[in-house]
Amino acid sequence: MRHSRGIATGAALAATALTLTALPSIAGAVTSSPTDTPAKTSAETTLTAEALRAAEEMPAGALKAMQRDFGITAEQARERVASEYRAGKIAPVLAKDLADSYAGAWTTGDTSTLVVATTDPAQAPAITETGARAKVVEHTLAELEAVKAGLDRAAEKNSTTAAPVWYVDVKTNSVVVHASDTAKARAFAEAAGAGSDLVRVVKSAEKPRPLYDLRGGDAYYINGSGRCSVGFAVTKGSQQGFVTAGHCGRTGSSTTGYNRAAQGTFQGSSFPGNDYAWVATNSNWTATPYVKGSGGANVTVAGSTQATVGASICRSGSTTGWHCGTIQQHNTSVTYPEGTITGVTRTSVCAEPGDSGGSYISGNQAQGVTSGGSGNCRTGGTTYHQPVNEILSAYGLTLKR
Structure with a gap:
């Protein structure tokens, strides 16, 4: 279904969006006087042009994702972005002019209609004249934010799991607290001095956790001490992880990430x-x-086709970063003090301690993980990598791409 208010009616919407006489500063931002039509038209035209440009310049990936996730057409996605752009320009000006009566703003519906809340009914007509929808509420945004700040301070003093999430919800004119145990959440809010008329406790199974990315070349730590580098992210069924060098850790060793957060197990x-x-x-x-x-x-890694001898190859590691060279020989045997390893690739890329396990990549094709070598990245050196395809085959892993 085609939307009735969007880019197709953008000029008409913009023409009402900034025509405001009850709030002088907005009128002043658009025109030097209420009857100065040319200046006002110029400002409206500029806003419309900016909104249309924002919609037309959407990245292709974002446009496609909006179509997929909202179930709309490309044209409807652009209409929505244009409306939201205008709302984003108008809302801050209204917030400034409504001052102490301002209670927040949001967009709603398929056409992203701007709604502005106020505690002063006398301001509603002026809000409506901007093209926005007015909503009269009991509490100002400043009141709600003060309550949330009280909850923040209480959590800083005594960390709690009773209420994992809380926020100012301008749509319901309240501070919302999510919790699996609503009684404990209410007790937490009361202890923080938050009145029940301002706080709404919602039963929720939400359990927020930090999210970190696995990226080749980043550091990780073994059993809380030794450091190596991530090779490539992999999956095995529903399990995620990464490949790295065997000398970095034994089966069962625990790892923490570059940020020292608990990460995984060999x-x-x-x-x-x-x-x-x-x-x-x-x-x-x-x-x-x-x-x-x-x-x-x-x-970005696109595959793991092995490059030929003489090809360029680059390595990423947590000690020395990104360095490049050429592939000198495949199927090399090399002896370390701990013993001999076979089937590695010899390269002219430098490396240093801590780079072990890190990524070797040629173009966009994964090649292997750093094993060892000689020299350093100041004077140059020779290093060896364990081919990634052998690792994937040995453990039944799939390269993330």
């Missing part, structure tokens, strides 16, 4: 003979198809 490890391992991570971590590249920019 599910398998082989060294010497081979130098590979994989770590299964907990639900706080999400596998991504990325390797940390030059300057921290992400390089």
Whole structure:
């Protein structure tokens, strides 16, 4: 169904959106006087043009995602973005002019109609004249934010799991608290001095947790001490994790991430003979198809086709970052003090301690994980990587891409 208020009627909507006489500062921002029609028309035209441009310049990925997630057409998505752009420009001006009576603003409906709340009924006609919908409520935004700030302070003093989420909800003109145990949540709110007329407790099974990305080249720590680097994010059925060097940890060793947050456990490890391992991570971590590249920019992994001898190859590690060189030989055997490993690839890329396990990538194709070598990244060196396809095959893993 085509929307009746959108880009097709953008000029008409903008023409009413900033025609305000009851609130002088908005009128002043648009026109020098209530009868200065040319200046007002110019401002309205500018706003309409900006809204249309914002809609037309939407990234293709965002446009596609809106169509998918909202179940709308591309035209309807652009209409919505244009309306929301105008709302975003108008709402702050209304907030300033309503001052102490302002109680928040939001958009609603398929056409993203702007709704502005106020505690002063006398301001409703002026809000309506802007093209927004007025809603008269009991509490100002400042009152609600003061209550939330009280809950914040209470949580800082005594951390609580009784109420995992709370926020100012301008739509219901209240502070909403989510909790599985509503009685404990109410007790928490009362202890913080939040009146029951301002706080609404909602029963919820929500259990927020931090979310971290698995990215090749980032650091991780083994058993709380030694440091290595993530190779590539992988999946095994519904389990997520990453591949790395076997000498970094033994099966059963625990890991924490670059941020020292609990991360996972080594599910398998082989060294010497081979130098590979994989770590299964907990639900706080999400596998991504990325390797940390030059300057921290992400390089997207598209596959794991092995590059030929002589091809360029780059390595990402938590000690020395991003360095490149060439593939010198495949199927190399190298002996470390701990024993000999076979089937690794020899490269001219430098590496240093802590880079172990990190990603080797040629173009957008994953190649392997850093094993060891000689030299350093100041004077140059030779390093070896364990081919990634062997690791995937050994443990039945799928490369995240």
